[in-house]
Amino acid sequence: MSKATIKQVAGEAGVSTATVSRVLNDSGYVSPEVKERVFGVIARLNYQPSAIARSLKQDKTFMIGVIVPDIANPYFMGISRGIEDVVGPEGFQLMFCSAGEAPDKEARLLQLLHEKRVDAIVLATSGGNVANINGLLDNGQRMVLIDRRLEDEDSAIQGDSGKEASLPKLDLVAEDNVQSAYELTKALLDEGHVRIGAVNGPTRVSTGRDRLEGVLRAMKERGVEDRLLLYSGDFSAEGGVRAVRQFLNEAEKPTAIVSLNNQMSLGVLLELVRSGLRIPADMAVASFGEVEAGRLLKEPGLYYVDQHPYEMGLKAGELLLRLIRGEDDAHSPAGHIFRHEVKRIP
Template sequence: MARVTIKDVAKKANVSTATVSRVLNNVGFVSEEIKKRVFDAVDQLNYQPNAVARSLKQDKTNTIGVVIPDISNPYFMTISKGIEDTIQELGYQLIFCSSDENPEKESGFLRLLYGNRVEAIVLATSGKNEELIDDIHRAGIPIILMDRRIEQPDLKLNLVEEDNLQAAYDITKSLIEQGHTNIGVVNGPDHVSTAKDRYLGYKKAIDAYGIAEDPNLTFNGAFSQEGGRQAVEHFLNLKKKPTAILALNNAMAFGVLLELFKRGYRVPEDMTVASYGEIEAAELLQNLCITSIKQYPYEMGKKIGNLILNCLLKKDVPPSHEVIQSTLVLPNKNQKNE
């Protein structure tokens, strides 16, 4: 079936293509009678305007690119929901890309979004793309960093992040105060700012309590569920096993729990587990009792959405850095097995 064009609409309405364009874009004066003829023709032919052509003409696409490291992680999708709820009333739409914590994949998506003329990019970077990000920023595309910094002092971008160091310090301190001095830590990739900050928070807490750092008790779980599973395998093969496992993101924490249950461990009776981030599936796990950090991703998304609107509507707004505080959630003792 041939695609209906603006020429077909003009012919059906017995007007010029310029008149059809004026009616559809609500530009200039056109009589009500002609407007009716054009809209009737559009309805009868089921004409769909070419969005790409229109965006080229108007120099506006009304699209915002969102590059996240894991589209399956509820944390990032909740942030995205907050962004969407903030910007959609003004006609902006989101385009999602998932880098899978792969800098090369992230680079390809950034180039794709730039080539498709998005009006802004929200980025939770997987690292190693500073030069490309700088180039896109200099080309006039606003970039808002989501929870992950870029370690390049001369690159000034909008940033909304959690206080990752403080939250990791708080949750580690809580484990120590519960009596644990042998804590297995499942961390993310060391080139990502959140992983760096969270590990520094853990290190700050054990230093404060005079606990020596043991390299065998740190495992790089790459912020993935599989990484959490592999971490348990590693820790349980140690001669001196940890009494608690701290996973520094929710996906890794879920992997830790699944592997422990698979091996017949009870939580917290046989192994204490702590999670940086809430585990949505935890409600399905009977009698689960863990320490966690409660994050506020929807609020982060709303802040990012407002920053996008500031950048696009007000122009020339200086970059801002907003920090969202998380909350330590202690285990509910009543949930323990009898």
């Protein structure tokens, strides 16, 4: 059986298609008798309005694209839940995409979401897409950055004019990564650890570079930067596992590990336990972000940065609604920076 059309509904109800549209969208006056007749025909014909046609007419799809590096990471899911709790009551749905820390995949996802005519995009960038983002913004795409800022080094793409692509001015919701990593490392130093292994993420993104800067600042402040061991990971649990294996093969092993991402921290804990080491008696651990599995350890003594991804998502959701409603015409994009405490699981 073919799908019913708005013309069929109008014909059966004895009204114009414009009247059916007003009934469906609850716009303009329609008498109660006509409304009842139209809804009766809609139910009888099982008419389903076209979402595509409605979005073209309203110039709005009520869809928001969310691109994150790792869709399985609880941190990004917390952010997404905060966004959804703000925009959901206003009728918006989220479309989730995972770039897998791959700039090329991120570029394809950005273009796909733009072609799907999403009302806005939330982006936790994997880097390297400043030119693509500028192009989408020039075409009217709304966008908010979450967790990671765009970088100058990513914009060194020469155009026909020979000038570098300029960094777009977008609202950013992020953490104070430098200070938090500094405080996290300082907690280990205060306990007397000087031979510290740092598990860092990719430095092509701001979170990787800023958190490493915080670690180095704390080590230099104590004059022990030459005692630091560094493993460049990929923000994955597997990266944390590989880091521990490298550290344990050192002639002078570290007495503590600072892991600068919750997923890498999970890998660190798993590999330390597999290696038969006690935490913190044999190896102290500090994590950028809480790892729930750490509470399963007998006496973890685990330091962690107490992140608040849900609250960050709420802020991002507020900014999205302002953008979509056009309330930001006189608003200068700015950074909304969350500052967190270092806590310890006793």
